[in-house]
Amino acid sequence: MESELRRLRSGPGAEDGRQRPFLVRVRFSAGDPAQVIAHARTVLTRVVEQTDDWPPYERWLQLLPAWFIQRCAPEPDESFDVEAWQREWAAMTPQQQAAAGAGPWTLSDWLHWFDPTGEGAGDDRSWWWWDAGTEESGSGWVQVATDGWPFGSGSLSWLIEACGGADLAYGL
Numbered sequence: 001m002e003s004e005l006r007r008l009r010s011g012p013g014a015e016d017g018r019q020r021p022f023l024v025r026v027r028f029s030a031g032d033p034a035q036v037i038a039h040a041r042t043v044l045t046r047v048v049e050q051t052d053d054w055p056p057y058e059r060w061l062q063l064l065p066a067w068f069i070q071r072c073a074p075e076p077d078e079s080f081d082v083e084a085w086q087r088e089w090a091a092m093t094p095q096q097q098a099a100a101g102a103g104p105w106t107l108s109d110w111l112h113w114f115d116p117t118g119e120g121a122g123d124d125r126s127w128w129w130w131d132a133g134t135e136e137s138g139s140g141w142v143q144v145a146t147d148g149w150p151f152g153s154g155s156l157s158w159l160i161e162a163c164g165g166a167d168l169a170y171g172l
Helices: 002-010 014-018 033-048 057-063 066-071 082-091 094-100 107-112 154-162
Strands: 022-029 127-135 139-146 166-171
Touching: 002 033, 002 127, 022 033, 022 154, 033 066, 033 127, 033 139, 033 154, 057 107, 107 154, 139 154, 154 166
Parallel strands: none
Antiparallel strands: 022 139, 022 166, 127 139
């Protein structure tokens, strides 16, 4: 995690050149791609800084920027029927599931993918920040190290989209 924090704060260094990770680049469009990258770095840095002492959900509301929390979908209320939702989800085609998952994520769903306590999927996280940049065309890119292709990229996609990126395209 320390090397990921270092890359989030200042980009890859000489020590990263000795590694041979599997890198994937996500291109996106945005009115201000540099701002998308800055926002993504801010949010992800705050999350990665907490992995040694994972806070309860309520604490995340103070740790993460308000604009990020506001872009997340509302959390389900107590009357939400999880079993009914799971049955509905299981009855969907893969295309329907993809369309249903394309909207905003709840904050708790997004944080689930980083939670290293065993209660979430963070112990099985499949991507780590490597680098990012902008291009003259008004687009930007985020490069991540992964365990291979394909990988669980939904949490990365939502991070970029919540930070203002659109039209995401993944490539090796």
